Amino acid sequence: MQIPDNLRYTASHEWVSEPVDGVVTIGITDYAQDQLGDVVYVELPEVGATLASGDAVAVVESVKTASDIYAPVSGSVEAVNEALHDTPETINDSPYQGGWLFKLRLADASERTALLDAGGYQQAVEKEG
Amino acid sequence: MPVHYPTGIHQEHIAVRSDVGLFDVSHMGELRVVGDDATAFLQYATLNDPARLKLGRGQYTMLPNDRGGLIDDLYLYREKEQEYLVVANAANVEADLAQLREVARDYDCHVVDESATWALLALQGPGSALLLGHVVDADLTELRKNATLLTSISGCPVRLSRTGYTGEDGFELFCHPTDAPIVWDVLAEAGATPCGLGARGTLRLEAGFPLYGHEFDATTNPLCSGFSWVVKDKPFFGREAMWDRSCPRRLVGLRLLDRGIPRQGYRVLRGAQAIGTVTSGTLSPLTRESIAFAWVDAGASREGTECGVEIRGQTVPAAVVKPPFFGQ
Numbered sequence: 039m040q041i042p043d044n045l046r047y048t049a050s051h052e053w054v055s056e057p058v059d060g061v062v063t064i065g066i067t068d069y070a071q072d073q074l075g076d077v078v079y080v081e082l083p084e085v086g087a088t089l090a091s092g093d094a095v096a097v098v099e100s101v102k103t104a105s106d107i108y109a110p111v112s113g114s115v116e117a118v119n120e121a122l123h124d125t126p127e128t129i130n131d132s133p134y135q136g137g138w139l140f141k142l143r144l145a146d147a148s149e150r151t152a153l154l155d156a157g158g159y160q161q162a163v164e165k166e167g
Numbered sequence: 168m169p170v171h172y173p174t175g176i177h178q179e180h181i182a183v184r185s186d187v188g189l190f191d192v193s194h195m196g197e198l199r200v201v202g203d204d205a206t207a208f209l210q211y212a213t214l215n216d217p218a219r220l221k222l223g224r225g226q227y228t229m230l231p232n233d234r235g236g237l238i239d240d241l242y243l244y245r246e247k248e249q250e251y252l253v254v255a256n257a258a259n260v261e262a263d264l265a266q267l268r269e270v271a272r273d274y275d276c277h278v279v280d281e282s283a284t285w286a287l288l289a290l291q292g293p294g295s296a297l298l299l300g301h302v303v304d305a306d307l308t309e310l311r312k313n314a315t316l317l318t319s320i321s322g323c324p325v326r327l328s329r330t331g332y333t334g335e336d337g338f339e340l341f342c343h344p345t346d347a348p349i350v351w352d353v354l355a356e357a358g359a360t361p362c363g364l365g366a367r368g369t370l371r372l373e374a375g376f377p378l379y380g381h382e383f384d385a386t387t388n389p390l391c392s393g394f395s396w397v398v399k400d401k402p403f404f405g406r407e408a409m410w411d412r413s414c415p416r417r418l419v420g421l422r423l424l425d426r427g428i429p430r431q432g433y434r435v436l437r438g439a440q441a442i443g444t445v446t447s448g449t450l451s452p453l454t455r456e457s458i459a460f461a462w463v464d465a466g467a468s469r470e471g472t473e474c475g476v477e478i479r480g481q482t483v484p485a486a487v488v489k490p491p492f493f494g495q
Contacts, residue, residue, distance in 0.1 A: 075170065075365065076177040078450040079428045081479075097479070099428045101176045101365050101449060123426065127177070 039163070040068045042134055046150055047159035052110045053134065054150055061116050062150060065138040066098060066107065066129065069163050074100040077129040082118040083140055089113060091149055096139055098129065111149040113142035168194065171363040180369050180452040182360035183333050184493075187292040189359035190367055192339075193347065196260035197285040198253040198267065202276025205249040212270045213241065214389065216399045220245040223315045225328055229389055229397055230263055235408035236385040239263050240377065244315060244328065249276070252341075254287070256379050270404055286347035290354055291337030291362075291370075298357050299338055303327070307338075320350050332367065334374025334491060369449050372458065375420065375490025381431060381447045382418055382460050391465075392418035393490065416443065417468035420490040423457035423476060427483040434477040435461050435485070442467045445476060451492055458492040459485075 041047070046054045051070035055063040071077065081097040089095050089109040096107035118140045122128060129137035144150060154162060168191045171179060182188045200209060209217040215228035225244040232238050239259040244252045255263045260282055267278045290299060296307050303325070305318040315328040323346035331337035342350050355361060368378075377383055377394060390398055391414035398409070423429060429448030434441045443463030451458050459476065467474060470489050475482035 076175050079426060101369060102170060104428065104430070130175070 039072065040134065041156045041160055041163075043156045045134070046110075046153035046155065047162075048108070048110045048153060049159075049162050050108050052107060054110050054153060057144055057147065057150065060147075061141050061143050062111065062113075063138045063141050064110060065133055067159070068133050070105075071130050071133045071137070074098065074105060075102050075130075076100055077126045080122045080126050080129070080139070082120075082122070083115050085115050085118060087115045089115065089142065098126075098139075107139065109142070110153060111142060112145040114145075115140055116143050117141040168192065168367075169363045170365045172361045174360060176363070176365035176369060177452050179360060179362040179366035180373075183292045183335055183362060183366065183370055184453055185293070187290060187294040187298050187359045188333075188362040188366065189351065189354050190289040190291065190362050191286075191347070191351065192289050192367070193286040193344065194257040195287050196255035196257055196263070196280070196282040197287075197341075198255060198260070198263065199279045199281050200251045200253060200267070200271075200276055201249065201279070202271075202274065203249055204274035205251055205276045208271055208274035208276050209243065209251060211274075211402060212267055212404055213243065214398045214403060215243070216401060217243055217245060217251065222247065225313045225315065225330055227397060229383075229394075230266060231403060231405040231409060232266075232385055233405040233408060234385065235388050235405065235412060237379070237383045237387060237389065238266050238385065240379050240383060242330065246315075252281075257282075259379065284343070285341050286344040286350075288340045288342070288347065288350060288354070289331055289333075289337060290340065290359055291331045291333040292335050292359075295335075295337045295359075298354070298359060299327075302353050302357055321353050323349050325350060332374075332376055333370040334376070334493075335370075368447075369452055372447050372449050372460070373451050373453060373492050375492060377418075377460070378447060387418070387462070388412060388414065390414070391416060394418075414465050416462045417465050418446075418460060418462055419468050420488045420492060421445070421448075421459040421461050421474070421476065421485045422488045422492070423459070424484040424486060426457070427476065427478045427481075428457055429459040429461075429476045429478065429483075429485075435463050435467075436475045436477055436482055437467055437473075442474065448476075453493050456492070457483075458488075460490070463487070
């Protein structure tokens with residue numbers, strides 16, 4: 039299971055990239071995609087929408103189940119990964135690269151640094167497993 | 168049986184459609200019906216007609232309740248003139264036993280629960296006869312659909328039937344639980360892809376097969392479904408409540424015309440009006456279309472009827488289609 043060092047994480051298995059010009063990329067972790075199994079459908083937020091951290095903002099569905107995705111931080115949606123509509127399985131194949139879900143312009147940069155680091159997320163996953 | 172092996176549901180599904188998959192379905196229940204009246208008893212207790220079965224053949228059948236619904240759906244094998252092996256859904260074994268034993272009180276026969284003494288593997292896919300032919304000491308070309316054969320694999324006695332739940336050619340292998348790992352390994356090493364519960368679900372749905380607890384339950388009349396052929400015109404338990412009744416709802420197939428995954432319990436709409444409920448749904452791994460079974464108002468059950476499935480507050484357009492959901 040991959041947990042890249044340069045990302046931040048939530049206990050609900052989202053990852054948040056380092057900000058580039060105040061914009062972060064968000065997706066679900068390798069552990070999350072593995073737990074879900076083959077992803078068959080995604081529902082993404084609308085570009086321009088304002089999200090508060092903790093809001094249910096997207097849905098990732100596998101054959102087994104539909105899973106809500108929560109905004110790990112507050113901000114406005116800059117872009118969504120439209121390619122996932124046609125190839126949702128990219129989330130399984132490449133959860134940290136091609137399988138990203140959406141990009142947020144951070145409302146408050148400190149919200150990101152308050153999230154789990156790779157070591158903290160590793161511990162959270164071990165507790166769950 | 169796990170939901171899936173490391174391969175993943177999608178690859179397992181495709182393996183069964185294009186090659187060979189292997190399932191461990193030992194959770195299924197097995198009941199034996201023996202006695203001088205076994206055939207007459209099963210003619211009355213179940214909806215299909217076991218008297219039509221030649222020795223060694225199997226048939227799909229159903230166990231009715233007295234309210235026009237079903238206690239379970241079953242597979243019935245005629246092993247001898249008056250001896251049958253019944254394959255039942257794991258969750259229903261207790262209810263099946265209770266019902267069968269109650270009805271059997273008027274007949275000279277008895278029902279034995281053999282669930283603990285049988286393991287059941289399913290080898291499914293267009294390549295399954297070729298693969299199995301290499302590991303059994305028997306000629307499979309003569310084994311017709313629904314027929315059975317006693318043989319052995321690596322010295323383990325195996326009862327083969329040419330049956331399955333995937334819509335493909337295939338076999339189900341009954342053997343002793345202690346032999347099952349040996350038989351499994353032989354088949355897996357011969358090239359069969361291990362498949363889990365997830366692929367079993369997507370395959371049976373794509374093939375248009377019902378699953379008790381989804382398409383059928385204690386309230387559903389099979390005569391209002393595409394499986395009315397199972398119900399033969401003869402005396403049977405609960406007939407008054409099932410036969411010649413009107414069908415306010417019918418079981419149909421749905422194909423979604425836009426993206427979304429229909430799931431059990433989702434509402435089927437026509438305009439703003441709820442006209443039915445989804446019983447099973449998935450994205451077909453083969454066609455990549457979203458498909459479902461649903462019970463809908465009889466007036467909306469004709470093939471081609473346009474409707475919608477409500478998914479998280481949004482209505483996704485759909486059309487009534489005739490299963491199976493993949494080209495045959």
